[in-house]
Amino acid sequence: AQKITQTQPGMFVQEKEAVTLDCTYDTSDQSYGLFWYKQPSSGEMIFLIYQGSYDEQNATEGRYSLNFQKARKSANLVISASQLGDSAMYFCAMTSAGKSTFGDGTTLTVKP
């Protein structure tokens, strides 16, 4: 069975500082994809970043980077230079064998 664990229900960060959102996963599959999504208060799900299980380099997309540690089964999201608009709920997800599993989410609040 697949499982995603996000241990931080809520996080606070000062504007312009970096923040790391934790995500650990559990799967017996060798091939899988890891995703991070942002869900603002409007409810839509915004794709942020993707890491394939066979990718050797950590994925980066603008201010977002994924700290992928395969042996530890962790896929933490790092947001650099936080902005007020980054305040939202963040979901870590894994897809494998055509199925997606989501974590419970982390609510990030950026303080001015």
Next chain:
Amino acid sequence: GAVVSQHPSWVICKSGTSVKIECRSLDFQATTMFWYRQFPKQSLMLMATSNEGSKATYEQGVEKDKFLINHASLTLSTLTVTSAHPEDSSFYICSARDPRGAGNTIYFGEGSWLTVV
């Protein structure tokens, strides 16, 4: 731009009526689509996996007769909430798996807010 489109974004319906939500993949053929429901401040709950040309696979506890899923084409899956009741009010979101490349990329629709009055 969006690669998975969900419609409508907002819908209000009367109790006892049915409402249909559409999920379309815009630039790829999605053999597999997923339907989720999100309760306030909670994670997405997978309701069912929709496979083109075959019956949907429902998760345990999801009433298949109430939440009808049809995946008649490679770009369209629909979720019909039949005989809706106020407790069905929720945020429903679909996703589609892109079979190209490694086949592990999932794109989400924008979501649909359903309010049953």
